[in-house]
Amino acid sequence: MISTRFDRRAALKGGTAAVAVSLLGAAVARAESTAFRHGVASGDPLPNAVILWTRVTPSEDALPGSGAGAPVSVRWEIASDEAFGSLAASGTHTATADSDHTVKIDATGLAADRTYFYRFTALGQTSPVGRTHTAPADSATPDRLRLGVVSCANWEAGYFSAYRHLADRGDLDAIVHLGDYLYEYQRGEYGGRTGSVRWHEPAHEIVSLADYRIRHAQYKTDPDLMTLHARLPFICTWDDHETADNTWSGGAENHQPATEGDFGIRKAAALQAYLEWMPVRTGADRRLYRRLRFGTLAELSMLDLRSYRSEEAEAGAGWREIDSPDRTITGKDQMDWVQAGLVSAPVTWKLIGNPVMIAPLVFPPLDPAASAAFTTALGLPRSGIPANPDQWDGYTADRTRLLRTITDNKVSDVVFLTGDIHSSWGADVPLDAAAYPNGPTAGVEFVVPSITSMSIGDTIGGAPRTAAVPIEGTVKGINRHLHYTELDSHGYGVLHVDADQAQMDWYYVADVADPNTAVRHGASYGVRRGGRIEPRATPMV
Template sequence: MGSVPVPENVSVSDPSSTARFARRTLFKGSAAAATATAVLGGGDAEAATPVFRHGVASGDPLADGVIVWTRVTVSDDATPGSGLGDPATVRWEIAADERFASVAASGAVTTSADSDHTVKVDVSGLAPGVEYFYRFTALGQTSPVGRTKTAPATADTPDRLRFGVVSCSNWEAGYFGAYRHLTARTDLDAIVHLGDYIYEYGRGKYGGRNGAVRPHDPANETVSLTDYRIRHAQYKTDPDLLGLHATLPFICTWDDHESADNSWSGGANNHDPATEGSWADRRAASAQAYLEWMPVRASGSGADVRIYRRLRFGTLAELTMLDLRSYRDQEAKPGANWREADDPARTITGKAQMEWLTAGLASAPVRWKLVGNSVMIAPLVFPPLEPATTAAITSTMGVPQSGPSLNGDQWDGYTADRTRLFRAIIDQQISDVLFLTGDIHSSWAADLPVDVASYPGGVTAGAEFVVPSVTSTSIGDMVHTNSAPIAEAIKTVNRHLRYVELDSHGYGVLEITPDHAQMDWYYLLDVADPNSDVRYGASFAVRSGGRIEPRQVPLG
């Protein structure tokens, strides 16, 4: 939704004492997470500001702009997905100081039940590389204050960038402690969310090792627009997610669970047309709710909406966010016909997105070409494993129990597209390509050889860092044991895999400098504990022009 401009930067009335408290204390180092919980809905009804009970968020930072987001509750019965409630005018402001003494931009928008009373403003005309504060006012109340940051100017080369990297946050499987620990950091520029921001399953149908730690709303599986709106709204009541959204801009793409498990262009494994209606209708409903509730910049509309896009960070990096669900063919099934994966007519990106991707990588005037990639691109061959472990891997990663094979839901199921991409990178001598991946509820660091059999000889197309799930079930959860021996067996067969950890939940912190890109992995001690501490896991880096190597210490 665009903004409705006003003639000048008119100040709104003084905010409540709660909002002043938020501005004064929300971003004070290690206290940030606790403060965000208190201010943004951690049990204090007054602090939660009833009109803005779903918090504030920002996303997709540019050198001169950023998206800011909120949702207004215009009346008690105007709950998410209800279709009820009158239209409301919402003012917004953004300033370079948390007291809003000098407002950089402001305006007003009208929201209604047509957009589920969400507000999404793509603010422009801002200065590059600046920390900004923003807030909304409606119905006599002022929202909590959010903090965001614009990207560096296109001609600038920052000394470094740091991103929190996350994926796969299942409400029922545990608490979002990963978000709380990222909120407490003071060294991040943005959060990259690689998909499965929500989960579509009905209550109790897709929990974790501890069962359904907290129940989903609605109780049924999300199929209709109303269902998806309610589910998104529930996730945005989580205090840890609220705090992180209010602290840093998000850069997101969707994977499958934002619509339905193992989705593709014409359907999904978890969609039954006989009982759940048209896939096109369900897919459209899920996309509409996602774009209403997420601070994501999209182009096009309706069936032609497009979320694959690029974000530039000076001359240091460009982040390409892919959409690997909307255009893909149905995955190749394991068994007799699994070689369908090699069919050159099959695609995971779609022709237009592949051409856009390869052309963009070739022309990017930056050192690091980062690719936000929802499913693993590194080739993966599994060694023979004992039955219980194979069954766990089958369930979480799609590997057939009949024996070593590909995961048809990953790039392994679309080998012709992967070869096209890798060959374009090699043939056009595109250097320093790094894929950032989620989806498989585990942690990996991989070089990307064009010919796996020749590794470590031969050429590589780049590297890949895969982050674990925030909460969603890991292989370790399913086998109820330490799976380190499994990880070592996988690395033995796949020599290009430099790090594999299959047990833990958590997040990554990625640092980009002119010299190197380093990922640190952090793991929650217990996702069933809302106050869980975090432990450092490992660090791996790839030098500019080089290959992945282990690092001994995390980023300082």
């Protein structure tokens, strides 16, 4: 059912009240400003710097993707007070059609662990005011770090109420977005449980640079997403749908060269639009894998598991390829980078922003030594048949390289933060799943559900928490390292890290088709330093 209704709350809750007036402006930017109709955002906080973002619309014929519009001089300001009486940095930037009139500023010279407010002015108009926060100094020992963790937001499948609930919290330091920030499909192709609640723009599948720009711009008009961007810095990586479903280095399942042209051109267009429209910091190499640090407490390594990976192995005969050491999900340079970073990390908690699930999900887990003759004869992967070879299960040599680096070097307190599969999981990450709970583990994994994209339970049909429940039990029974799974619900995670423990709290919205839906706490799992995953009775407060 198509609906155009979208009501906004009149007030914000709790500790956010002090900045409610300015930050609510982000949710209604289109009504208040014709120049800054896509809001403001910040990202990739460092101790002395943060990325600031906006988009300027110079005229009605210079809409996103148009390639039209004269250059516009934009002033930016960042201050320690909301009244901008004490500027920490400022400057001007010329927004042009070459970058779709987007503005990205790496504001430097800031103080560590400090809240700042920022804004832009152009064409006689002032943008909504955003709020951001710098990271602690590398030598600092913060009491805790608390991150909102999200993935998989499909415009047509539902409203982004999960973003609203995250924005209403007053206790988060940043938002980690693990990919599928947007979807590439044509209008009506991939909706939600009850169909599409709103339409994609453009109407066709996005392929060209103009297409990707228009789709990014549409997502940036969602009021809940706009408000969250204005409230907190984002730390983002991409998964496949920012380009095309099941993207790999040389193509994608959802790319047909005969009708959609050269994949290299499409991939370059998707990357250009992503770098224009997202508050991410990249160098001249334009690589998305990067590392951010939060004092001596934690370091977050964000992976890019689409740009360099080998093509996904096909079921059946393709299973013979899964264990090949020539296949990669990270690419050699990224693998070297993440291995070196884990071994040398001068922090307590090593967090990995990991777009696709790394814990084995196989049927059944097999002991490689005992089953070698069997698996060789049948052409099966040595560790078992993967449920989804698009995950690390389809690239076992790379997974073994990474996990052995962790276990051989006695790297402790590794936490993988994962999205992609539209469901919730909590797991130990064993070196050998068949031997679990004996044998070494390389850390824990917390997988967050989708914001709106169809869950496994949605696909099965029936009432929520009915048909999916026995499947959850079966999966956990076969894969003993999986301690929590919930296949129905949509929502987000909140990761709490302190000197002694890391805990993930899962929150679920009641109905993604209702823009005013409520949210509830679903489950909590944690890990103590040097330990394994365990259930927790209550969320962190």
